[in-house]
Amino acid sequence: MVKQKHHTARNQTFKAHKNGIRKPKNHRYKSTKGLDPKFLRNQRFAKKYNKKNPVAAKAE
DSSP states (O other): OOSOOOOOOTTHHHHHHHSOOOOOOOOSSOOOTTSOHHHHHHHHHHHHHOOSOHHHHHHO
16 A cells, blocks of 8 residues: 655646636735834834926026
8 A cells, every 4th residue: 555645736727727827916006004113103203305307497
């Protein structure tokens, strides 16, 4: 009698492709819930003071 059945991947790819292997959906904005508060605070200030085009801002 066999002590151990050796592993086989025989039917696994068939099962996986039956409904199609799909990539996870990409979301535009990743949730910041549960992130480091120090990082979030710094990120807030970075966004606040990050000017798009300082040359165009001076011309106006």
